[in-house]
Amino acid sequence: MTTLSSKTAAPRSVSGWRSAQSKRAIIAVLGWSVALVIFFPIFWMILTGFKTETAAIADPTLIFSPTLESYQAVHARSGYTRFALNSVAVAFGSTFFALLIAIPSAYAMAFLPTKRTKGTLLWMLSTKMLPSVGVLVPIYLIFRDVGLLDTRTGLIIVYTLMNLPIVVWMLYTFFKDMPKDILEAGRMDGASTLQEVCFLLLPLTLPGIASTGLLSVILSWNEAFWSLNLTTSKAAPLTAYIASFSSPEGLFWAKLSAASTMAIAPILILGWMTQKQMVRGLTFGAVK
Amino acid sequence: MATLQLHNITKRFGDTEVIKGIDLEVNDREFVVFVGPSGCGKSTLMRMIAGLESATDGDILIDGQRINDVGPADRGLAMVFQSYALYPHMTVEGNMGFSMRLAGVPKEERRAKVLEAAKILQLEPLLDRKPKALSGGQRQRVAIGRAIVRNPSIFLFDEPLSNLDAALRVQMRIELARLHDELDATMIYVTHDQIEAMTMADKIVVLHDGVVEQVGSPMALYHHPRNRFVAGFIGSPKMNFLPVTLTGVSPDGVVIRLPGGGERSVPAEGQHLEANAPLELGVRPEHLVLDEQGPLSGQIKVLERLGGQTSLYVQMDDELITIMADGDVAYRVNDTVRFGFAPERAHLFDAGGLALQSLQQHPLAGLTRHDNRAPGSPSEEPA
Amino acid sequence: MTKTRASGRTVGGLRTLSLQAPAVTLLLLWMIVPLGMTLWFSFQYYNLLMPGMTGFAGLENYQYLLTDPALWAAMGNTLLLVGWVLAITIVGGTLLAVLFQQEFAGRGIARVLAISPFFVMPTVSALVWKNMMMHPSNGVLAWLAESIGLPAVDWFSSLPLTSIVIIVAWQWLPFALLILLTAMQSLDEDQVEAARMDGAGPVAIFFFITLPHLKRAISVVIMIEMIFLLTIFAEIFVTTSGGPGLATTNLAYLIYIRALLDFDVGTASAGGVIAIILANIVAIFLVRMVAKNLEE
Numbered sequence: 001m002t003t004l005s006s007k008t009a010a011p012r013s014v015s016g017w018r019s020a021q022s023k024r025a026i027i028a029v030l031g032w033s034v035a036l037v038i039f040f041p042i043f044w045m046i047l048t049g050f051k052t053e054t055a056a057i058a059d060p061t062l063i064f065s066p067t068l069e070s071y072q073a074v075h076a077r078s079g080y081t082r083f084a085l086n087s088v089a090v091a092f093g094s095t096f097f098a099l100l101i102a103i104p105s106a107y108a109m110a111f112l113p114t115k116r117t118k119g120t121l122l123w124m125l126s127t128k129m130l131p132s133v134g135v136l137v138p139i140y141l142i143f144r145d146v147g148l149l150d151t152r153t154g155l156i157i158v159y160t161l162m163n164l165p166i167v168v169w170m171l172y173t174f175f176k177d178m179p180k181d182i183l184e185a186g187r188m189d190g191a192s193t194l195q196e197v198c199f200l201l202l203p204l205t206l207p208g209i210a211s212t213g214l215l216s217v218i219l220s221w222n223e224a225f226w227s228l229n230l231t232t233s234k235a236a237p238l239t240a241y242i243a244s245f246s247s248p249e250g251l252f253w254a255k256l257s258a259a260s261t262m263a264i265a266p267i268l269i270l271g272w273m274t275q276k277q278m279v280r281g282l283t284f285g286a287v288k
Numbered sequence: 289m290a291t292l293q294l295h296n297i298t299k300r301f302g303d304t305e306v307i308k309g310i311d312l313e314v315n316d317r318e319f320v321v322f323v324g325p326s327g328c329g330k331s332t333l334m335r336m337i338a339g340l341e342s343a344t345d346g347d348i349l350i351d352g353q354r355i356n357d358v359g360p361a362d363r364g365l366a367m368v369f370q371s372y373a374l375y376p377h378m379t380v381e382g383n384m385g386f387s388m389r390l391a392g393v394p395k396e397e398r399r400a401k402v403l404e405a406a407k408i409l410q411l412e413p414l415l416d417r418k419p420k421a422l423s424g425g426q427r428q429r430v431a432i433g434r435a436i437v438r439n440p441s442i443f444l445f446d447e448p449l450s451n452l453d454a455a456l457r458v459q460m461r462i463e464l465a466r467l468h469d470e471l472d473a474t475m476i477y478v479t480h481d482q483i484e485a486m487t488m489a490d491k492i493v494v495l496h497d498g499v500v501e502q503v504g505s506p507m508a509l510y511h512h513p514r515n516r517f518v519a520g521f522i523g524s525p526k527m528n529f530l531p532v533t534l535t536g537v538s539p540d541g542v543v544i545r546l547p548g549g550g551e552r553s554v555p556a557e558g559q560h561l562e563a564n565a566p567l568e569l570g571v572r573p574e575h576l577v578l579d580e581q582g583p584l585s586g587q588i589k590v591l592e593r594l595g596g597q598t599s600l601y602v603q604m605d606d607e608l609i610t611i612m613a614d615g616d617v618a619y620r621v622n623d624t625v626r627f628g629f630a631p632e633r634a635h636l637f638d639a640g641g642l643a644l645q646s647l648q649q650h651p652l653a654g655l656t657r658h659d660n661r662a663p664g665s666p667s668e669e670p671a
Numbered sequence: 672m673t674k675t676r677a678s679g680r681t682v683g684g685l686r687t688l689s690l691q692a693p694a695v696t697l698l699l700l701w702m703i704v705p706l707g708m709t710l711w712f713s714f715q716y717y718n719l720l721m722p723g724m725t726g727f728a729g730l731e732n733y734q735y736l737l738t739d740p741a742l743w744a745a746m747g748n749t750l751l752l753v754g755w756v757l758a759i760t761i762v763g764g765t766l767l768a769v770l771f772q773q774e775f776a777g778r779g780i781a782r783v784l785a786i787s788p789f790f791v792m793p794t795v796s797a798l799v800w801k802n803m804m805m806h807p808s809n810g811v812l813a814w815l816a817e818s819i820g821l822p823a824v825d826w827f828s829s830l831p832l833t834s835i836v837i838i839v840a841w842q843w844l845p846f847a848l849l850i851l852l853t854a855m856q857s858l859d860e861d862q863v864e865a866a867r868m869d870g871a872g873p874v875a876i877f878f879f880i881t882l883p884h885l886k887r888a889i890s891v892v893i894m895i896e897m898i899f900l901l902t903i904f905a906e907i908f909v910t911t912s913g914g915p916g917l918a919t920t921n922l923a924y925l926i927y928i929r930a931l932l933d934f935d936v937g938t939a940s941a942g943g944v945i946a947i948i949l950a951n952i953v954a955i956f957l958v959r960m961v962a963k964n965l966e967e
Binding site: 056164 | 697774798804901943
Binding site for chain 2: 179181182184185186187188189190191195199200203204
């Protein structure tokens, strides 16, 4: 014991400081290398988007004359805007409805819990465990029969329900963190339930609600299973549009990169902004 | 004018009964403190009065009106929460005026009332701040201010000082007492701290396991605790308890045999007791006196010198006895000391923990906080 | 806990019910109806290309599926995919979390870069890897190999499943990192310092303090990844389409082939039931753990 501690205590001189300094430098180099390697494919994609098609398939190089021609081509020819609008409509539409349905539910669970509340929450979580492939066939057939295939409405319905459990859970954990005293003080001050929610709960949990909404937008935006299977062209969002580049005759790397960069940029930024709160939602509050 | 009556109030959470049939009377302008260890039901009782919990059984009456089914905002009460429960997104003014905003009071009137309350609490310079920018003591005052503007007939305080540091707590205690005089309102105050109860209350309600153990003035509780629990809970340091045996009963009191063999006569009612009944003797640390001729003795285990006073912890058989002695006593650890007590300062408890009634009423036992004031002081109301 | 529970007993009970009704009803429908239909179809003859052939099939769909070598290949691929990605992301994620927990210049930005792949939509990441990274002649990896004198690898023909594993692991490693890093930040610094006073070096601290602290977060990551990885679809759809042969066909892709390419609803539904059973085995553990978490 004593020998060990004296060993660590001894080099606390100038040399110890210097070795700590170099250790920190090594960690910095290591950390940055790992980060750059992981980020490289994204970086490369962004870069390729500014190349010509010929430059894109040439030997990898950082030196080239950047051009916007791929971006212009994507815009002009393939109707990128339509797919982007579909993505926006579907992601925000489903998020809006999910929040609308989830807020009253989460409010009740957090502030008016009953014996069944815990069970209900866990059951909601368990619906998330149902693999989409397991229910692909019936959903496809139902949608075909009621004319929801390849419609934004269809995707909005699916995404709303897909994200509802996560949204309820996340709101529930945010609402639970709100001191109950404040709502009670409001009630003592004469606030009705609606006033309680509008004047106290919503303003105070706005950051939580916003990050819940953003997570829902991100998940809907990036969802690829349902969008590939339930849409063909009219309502196809960006995930499906990008997938159309997979066909061999569509090997236009610069255009693929330009379109991809545009498709992921907004979500990448939203993701960076909400990473901390997302952990809560993605792990159902098990990790904070 | 506001009186409060509780009739047989009961509260059950599922199968557990937290409040077991409480009857209580709170008079107009009285400062009543609910005190008890955590989990005794004092906060639940207050929340039922506030209307934040419903009573499972029994009646709550304010000024004679049953208000069990009246909403919390319509009972004419205001509550100060332990956490203050300030609205973090509103300014001090917004916090204090929120109830009036909900009630649709016009802006100017709201502002006037807030200013009035702010003046009492010296909050005027802080009205535009958010709670985040306030110190603990200031937040506390805003919480009180929010209660004042509602002009309630009864104030409820739920452990309002427990989040403050010791120095601030003393200061707020004084301020609350002053506020009570100034507002002349009925106040109900919940605390687990018997010092707060002793210093502020007109009437203390000692609660334990959902039952009222005793109701009375601070001095009545100190000098004439009804049972062993109250005796142990009120007073600091805690009362010492020693097992003794009854040897005889006379009109002057009961004779008991102390551990170590000595006998003493204590002026207490013991006619109903049988000879040799086991009793418990209770003497407060400040009432034990070091005395070479004293009937009790033990070895000093720990000695705490506070300057003005010295606390001795003395081992007597299985008990560790606390003695508050003079600051200059010359004893050391492991010394053996003899000590005794004045019989009229002693309390006796029977096997069921009930106190034997004292034959001498303590002269201060009827005193309330208001009696400390000189007669004719400005806020003294003629009865 | 008890306090909150009781306040909403009488009036609250009704109010709770009505406020929760929309969410509960919708989710119930969303779960019960398709689930019931999947179960029903899995016992039916039902092929969209053969409208005449309908009726009760008994266990025939299952029998057909279970004796089909494609199912076992798909099961094997599913397990390999899940297993490898889990191993890579958990080990890598833990190590990276330790790395990014250290102070260094620009750590914030480095962290953000490292978690970015998680926010990239699966079709994009799959195509970027397939074309620009793993392309046998023009990809970055091929160029790297050639520049150090090694032969270029034709990833998707010679190592198809490995390629898929790499792509999926690249997407999910940031997820593990994100969760574990967050969990690590809740580690009590005093505990680490106490351990250091007790003579623990960095390695001992990692194994005796950090890892036990991360245990729950790691199991959460494992289970959530399993739920998603069991049904990986888009990455396969845009890169290999399940091939070559069945080399990269997993359960999800097999069901897709049966249902939307072969239009064999009955068999696809039987596959769906199998997938649901598999997922539920995992789910039971996850739900139980979250439930334990709710108690606290």
